[in-house]
């Protein structure tokens with residue numbers, strides 16, 4: 062597969078292209094908040110959560126957990142229908158760790174979306190240490206009945222960096238979970254963060270090099286950012302953090318895309334914080350221009366996703 066000259070004028074395998082090719086119609090993700098918590102917040106794996114996590118459990122665009130999941134879904138889908146009458150949806154369980162609960166709770170959460178009208182898939186964000194054998198078995202069954210994606214927040218392969226931001230699990234835990242999910246052919250999207258201040262660009266490239274050798278189907282690349290009133294913003298009152306510069310971020314992302322196998326779907330290349338709550342870096346607000354400049358840079362260098370991916 063060579064994406065050099067294709068894909069909505071991009072040079073990487075966009076999520077938009079993946080959806081258009083697979084479904085041949087407009088598909089929208091609807092972010093939901095199922096009111097789970099996270100073992101890295103409640104003391105099971107850690108307390109306080111990952112340093113960059115927002116108060117909403119990194120689900121800033123998810124619905125209001127005071128509303129039922131159906132209401133959260135309906136509010137957004139009704140808006141979408143006005144713009145795209147034939148739109149279909151992926152129910153995206155975004156906030157906190159959405160497999161951190163009993164099988165009963167998981168079934169109550171996900172089953173109503175399996176055969177729901179106009180829902181083509183379910184996307185579940187979670188942590189690899191929230192996937193025991195029983196849960197994997199349930200997800201394997203779910204995968205037979207819907208287009209299932211599991212999103213895992215790895216962020217980095219470097220243990221010392223993971224300790225710095227308080228990830229609360231080791232790389233081997235990720236590897237075990239990935240292996241188990243892939244044994245059941247479940248699609249896995251991995252999140253990484255560029256710009257951890259304890260890392261060099263070389264270390265960030267090493268994370269992508271590592272992932273390029275793993276059996277993953279999607280990736281979300283974020284930059285480190287801080288929201289006002291978040292744990293990292295409070296940390297910055299007493300510690301200096303130099304956010305990545307915009308140009309350095311674009312350069313790095315282009316090099317990371319070159320390393321990724323062409324089939325890996327790039328679901329995100331920027332941060333995902335709410336604009337009015339952003340503390341820094343302020344350049345990250347203009348997401349569209351960042352994406353445009355990544356594409357421009359790839360064109361100028363005549364490069365593309367997978368250009369440096371070792372094929373043998």
Ligand code: SF4
Pocket residue numbers: 099100101102109110111113114115118119156157158188214
């Ligand atoms: S694992 Fe996710 S939800 Fe939990 S603290 Fe870290 S970023 Fe937040």
